[in-house]
Each structure stands twice: as C-alpha cells, then as structure tokens.
Amino acid sequence: MSMTSSLLYLDGVSVSFDGFQALNNLSLVLQEGEMRAIIGPNGAGKTTMMDCITGKTRPDEGTILFDGSVDLTELDEAAIANRGIGRKFQKPTVFENHSVRTNIALALKESRSPFHLLLARLDAGQNRRIDEVLDTIRLGHLQQETAANLSHGQKQWLEIGMLLAQDPRLLLVDEPVAGMTDSETAETAKLLVDIARNHTVIVVEHDMAFVRDLDVKVTVLHEGSVLAEGALDHVSADPRVIDVYLGR
Numbered sequence: 001m002s003m004t005s006s007l008l009y010l011d012g013v014s015v016s017f018d019g020f021q022a023l024n025n026l027s028l029v030l031q032e033g034e035m036r037a038i039i040g041p042n043g044a045g046k047t048t049m050m051d052c053i054t055g056k057t058r059p060d061e062g063t064i065l066f067d068g069s070v071d072l073t074e075l076d077e078a079a080i081a082n083r084g085i086g087r088k089f090q091k092p093t094v095f096e097n098h099s100v101r102t103n104i105a106l107a108l109k110e111s112r113s114p115f116h117l118l119l120a121r122l123d124a125g126q127n128r129r130i131d132e133v134l135d136t137i138r139l140g141h142l143q144q145e146t147a148a149n150l151s152h153g154q155k156q157w158l159e160i161g162m163l164l165a166q167d168p169r170l171l172l173v174d175e176p177v178a179g180m181t182d183s184e185t186a187e188t189a190k191l192l193v194d195i196a197r198n199h200t201v202i203v204v205e206h207d208m209a210f211v212r213d214l215d216v217k218v219t220v221l222h223e224g225s226v227l228a229e230g231a232l233d234h235v236s237a238d239p240r241v242i243d244v245y246l247g248r
Contacts, residue, residue: 008030008064008200009030010062011062012063014060016060023062026062030202031200032200037204038202038218039211041244044222046221052064053080054081055079067169070083081166086166087173087174101130107163107166136164136194136195137164152184153187156184171200173203175205178206185209185210193215208232
C-alpha cells in the first residue's frame with residue numbers, strides 16, 4: 001500500500017550530533033521525475049540530509065519514505081542502494097587504471113563478478129546500455145582512455161555515468177561542479193538536465209550560476225530545516241535567504 005504519491009518524502013526529520021542540531025524538523029517532498037537543487041550555507045544540514053536518505057545516518061526522529069511506502073529509516077546503506085537510490089560524492093572515485101568503458105561496465109547493475117569474467121561475458125544489451133551511458137556523459141569519444149588521464153570534470157562525469165549504469169530511480173549529486181572549468185560547469189548542467197528526463201535527481205550545490213542553468217525548483221536549508229523554497233529568483237529575493245546565505 002502506498003502511503004504517499006511522492007517518490008521521496010521526508011517529514012519532521014531531526015538529527016543531532018553531540019548536542020549540535022544538524023537537522024531540525026526537516027520536511028521535503030520530491031515527485032517522481034523531478035530535479036531539485038538544494039542550497040544553503042555550510043552547516044545547513046545538506047550533507048546530513050543525504051546521509052539520512054542513503055542510510056549512512058539514522059535520524060533521531062521523523063519519517064523518510066521512498067516510492068510511497070518504503071521506510072528508509074529501517075534499511076541499511078546496501079539495502080537502500082539496491083532499492084534504487086544512488087549517491088555521487090563531491091570527490092570522484094573511479095577505477096583510475098581502467099578505461100572509461102571498463103569503469104561503466106564494472107558499475108552495471110548486473111555486474112557482481114570479477115571484472116575479467118564480467119568483460120568476457122557482456123551481452124549485446126549490456127554493451128548497448130554502456131554506449132547509452134557513455135553518450136549521456138559526453139565520454140563516448142574517450143571510452144578507451146584510461147580514467148586516470150581524464151580531466152577533473154570528466155572524472156566527475158564518469159562517476160555520474162557509473163551511477164547511471166546502476167539504473168537508480170533517485171540520484172543524489174553532491175557539488176558536482178566544484179573545481180570544474182566554466183565550460184565543464186555549463187556542460188554538466190546540460191548533462192544533469194538530460195539525466196533528469198528519465199530519473200529523479202537531487203543536486204546540492206553552491207554555484208548559483210550553475211543552479212540557474214538547471215532551471216529547477218530550489219530548496220534553501222538553514223540550521224537543519226527549510227528556510228525557503230521555489231524558483232531561484234523567488235528564493236534569491238527572500239530577505240532571510242539574502243541574510244543567511246546570498247549576502248555573505
């Protein structure tokens with residue numbers, strides 16, 4: 001039985017660490033197929049929110065439901081990942097000594113065997129899936145390149161591709177354009193917009209020009225709860241947001 005029609009539903013989520021209130025009665029609703037940008041000052045609770053969604057941190061109180069009725073607070077990280085929630089951390093972690101294509105192959109949802117066995121047994125469908133992912137992440141022309149030789153931005157794209165290969169329903173992407181060139185930043189916005197056509201995406205980011213390029217609903221966190229929500233122009237004009245975040 002579905003308890004909510006949204007894909008992700010957080011209600012009254014609170015977390016404290018040694019007396020510090022990281023999340024304070026946080027509520028957030030994300031619809032299937034939506035991309036949402038999360039912004040806010042350091043210490044606002046953005047990372048802790050993602051930790052709670054992915055099972056790394058268990059909230060002290062509150063509800064976190066996925067796909068209507070799956071209680072994420074009762075599952076561990078592996079079980080949550082298997083349910084279709086993928087997370088990309090700020091620092092890219094790829095298999096540096098392997099090719100771009102091999103990285104994607106190793107990440108395929110079905111791949112759990114040693115990679116020399118896996119690569120010998122890729123079927124037409126899996127190879128087609130790898131080609132689709134490479135196309136999405138703009139790395140088809142570099143598929144035989146060793147991952148170590150990629151630029152920082154390209155490594156970020158490759159890691160996003162490795163998440164896509166697992167076919168998650170929800171992607172959590174943490175500061176994807178940190179350290180990127182301007183052209184890579186602009187291309188990453190287009191890449192995420194492409195991905196959001198078939199996936200639900202949460203993007204945590206500080207780069208306001210990048211958030212504007214995404215052209216999605218924005219949630220502003222402050223002191224562990226939602227301060228403002230809406231279009232970027234709407235939240236940017238909010239005096240409270242200017243005071244705690246944009247004005248600094």
